[in-house]
Each structure stands twice: as structure tokens, then as C-alpha cells.
Amino acid sequence: METIIDLPEVVDASVGPRGSLENLSQSEIQVLLNQGAGGVHALFRKCALAVLNSGTDSDNAKELFDRFRHFDVHVVRHPWGIRLRISNAPASAFVDGQMIRGIKEHLFAVLRDVVFIAYEIQQGSRFDLTKPDSITNAVFHVLRNARVLERKIKPNLIVCWGGHSINEPEYQYTKRVGYEMGLRGLDVCTGCGPGAMKGPMKGATIGHAKQRIANGRYIGLTEPGIIAAEPPNAIVNQLVIMPDIEKRLEAFMRLAHGVVVFPGGAGTMEEILYLLGILLDPRNAAQVVPLILTGPASSASYFVQLREFIGATLGNEALQHIRFIIDDAAQVARELTQAMNEVRSARRTANDSYNFNWLLHVPEEFQHPFVATHESMRALQLTRDLPLHERVANLRRAFSGIVSGNVKEHGLAAIERLGPYELHGDPQVVQALDELLRGFVAAGRMKLPGTEYVPCYRLVK
Secondary structure, eight states, X not given: OOOOOOOOSEEEEXXXXXXXXXXXXXXXXXXXXXXXXXXXXXXXXXXXXXHHTTTOSOOOHHHHHHHTTTOEEEEEEETTEEEEEEEEEEGGGEEXXXXXHHHHHHHHHHHHHHHHIIIIIISSSSOOTTSXXXXXXXXXHHHHHTTTTOSOOOSOEEEEEXXXXXXXXXXXXXXXXXXXXXXXXXXXXXXXXXXXXXXXXXXXXXXXXXXXXXXOOEEEEEOTTTTTTSOOOTTOXXXXXXXXXXXXXXXXXXXXXXXXEOXXXXXXXXXXXXXXXXXXXXXXXXXXXXXXXXXXXXXXXXXXXXXXXHHHHTOHHHHTTOXXXXXXXXXXXXXXXXXXXXXXXXHHXXXXXXXXXXXXXXXGGGTSOOOOOHHHHHHOOBOTTSOHHXXXXXXXXXXXXXXXXXXXXXXXXXXXXXXOEEEEBOHHHHHHHHHHHHXXXXXXXXXXXXXXOOOSEEEEO
């Protein structure tokens, strides 16, 4: 007779630093110990639970926090540093009583960034986050503190965007693209979650292994509001927590030597609009940022929808910045490899850094956090008569709000309490938006497979 052993769902543990944050000052430790308004305990607890729950098949942050409502993590002070005392943690993060090494590294990367952001950026006086240059400087210092900028490299880092909820053919295609990139020595940076964020990294590991590249980079950029819905996948070897979605997006663009976009939903559309808003700015005319949208043959209709939406709302000028490649992973990698020479030449000519694009101009309206509320979403102007840069910015904010209502804890709570967000606009823009979002819902791109989607928005002409 088969013996069934019920394993515990939660465990308690005490862990020491690994991978980063081996040392903290006593004042930094005090920031963590303080559970009042000036401390960061609540934020760290949420991010820590998300990391320990890596591999989950749910993208509902509220559901996660309710399920593990007794989870907690406490900093234990020692003269030489700290340990973390963890209670009621997901058992899946442990093997034979020991925390999985990659998860432990991610856990202390979260702690490193939460402390740095609170102590140096939010509470310190070095950064004035009302000024564009200071915001960029803050992004740089978060990345430098995370040791992402330490290596002197030639351009080879490809940012890959796409949905966490994609079907199996699309996921397999993201792995093929990652594999072809890995064979050509390209590294990968994604939003660090599942789906199209994991596939390119997984493929690149095989390509790197075949080429005997032992130091491949798999950089994951996230932020506190979304990490519970998209916890870091196991392949990420450099995890960075940015303060908010806008600084996360700017970090992507400052690091990127090229961008590949796979099929996705509202979050992916937000990223595309952010990038187009930058590329359409005349001050970036000399910038070389190759942008490829790609997917398997079965997803061709998705890219037709994107092309029609971008054309209807932003015009042909925006489409000229995009290269569409359908069902040809090797061609994607070849074009990126060729473009790296152009990127290198442009950076050298402009005397700009390879590892952080200082000369890229990020419009100020793309740098300040957009807090999605029923009032702020209703106030967005989605009209064709707006100047192009304002139109792009407002469309990006609309999709940011939809992401918040889909997966972020505060957005889910607001929708549950007050009903769906309302988005107002002229008929042409609203119709294009309606057709695109209906396509996303029909294809299951708004939630993980097997999860019923209830729209968090209502479109009003």
C-alpha cells in the first residue's frame, strides 16, 4: 500500500545573509527594527513573503497575504550584523529543512534594496525626487548598490518584456529566443517573474552553457507593488527591487542595449507605451535602442492588434520605431547581435557609458509615480487632440492603472470596495482601447491560465 505523507505548509527558520548585505550599520538595522511609521518592516514582510512563495500559480496578492497571514520575519541584531527569524513561511522555499540557496539570495537582495531605498533615498537628503536629474541619479544608485553596474562589458544586455500569463506555444517560443540569444553571448534582463519573464532566461542558460559562458547575467527588476503577483523566478541571479513602477521602467531603459517584447497583457502594453514615449521624444533622435516585437505563428493576430492600436492612437510615427518578427527566433537574435555594434558605436561617439545610458532623455511625465485611484483614472484624458507626448503618457497611465486593478494589493482592494475604474476618452481612442483589451481578455492575457478574469475597468466614450 502506498504511504501518503502530509508535508507541512509552513515552517519556521533562522537564516543568515547570503549573496548580498553581509554588513549593515547599526542605524540601518534600527530602520528595520522599527515597526512604526518610520520603519520598513511591513514592506519588507510583504516582499519577503513574495520571494519565499516563488513558483506559485496565483497572481493574486491579496490571496497570498490572506493565505499566509501569520507569516512574519524579524531582524535579529548581532554585533557583527543580522540574522532573520522567519515564522510560518511557505514550506516550498525549503529542502530538508534548509532554505533553497537561490531563494535565500533573493530574500537578502530584497532586504538590501528595501533598506537602501528607505535609508538613503526616501529618508536621506541626497535625492530630491521632484527633480528629473535627481530621480535618474536615484535609479543609478539603487542599481549600483545592487552591484548590477560593476562589470565592464560591451553592449550585450537585452531587456525582454512580455506577459506572466502566456500560453504554452508562446512560452516555448520565448525559450527559443532566449536560447538563440544565449548562443550569441547576449545576456537577459526581465521583470523577473513567470511566463515571458522566465522563458528567455531559461533558454539563455542553455545557450550560455553550450558556449561555455559561465558568467551569464539574468537580471530581474521588480518593485514592491507587483512582486507578490510576479515573484522572482529561480533563474534570476541579480535581483533588484526598485522603489516604484516608474523607476523600474527607467532602470530597464538605462540598462538596455536592446528590447524584445513577447505577447502579454496590460503590463506589457504599459511597457511598450513607456518605451515609445521615450523614442518619440526628439531629444532621443540620436539614441540607438533596437526594439523587436516577436512571437510564434499562433500569436500573429496579437501583433496585428498591437499594430492597429498603436497606429490608431499614436500614428505611423510610433510604428516606425518597431520591428515585427513572427516565428523566427534565430532572426531575432541575429538582428540584436548586429544592432549591438550600432549601440556600441553610438555610445562611444557620444562618450556615454555602456552599462548605464546617462544620455537617454526620460520625459519628466514618465518619471513621477502614477497612483491609480478611481479619481485619477477617471481624470485621465484619452483623446487624439492631445500633443503626442501627453497622449502616450496618459495611455501608459491607463494601462498602469489596469495592472494595479488586476494584481496589486491596493488596486484589488479598491476595486472590491468601489467597483471598476472608469476610463474616459474620445470615440476613436476608446474604441481602439476597447478592441485591444477585449482581445487580451479573450486570449486569457489578463490573468494566469485557469483563473477567471473580472474586468477592473469600464470604458466610457
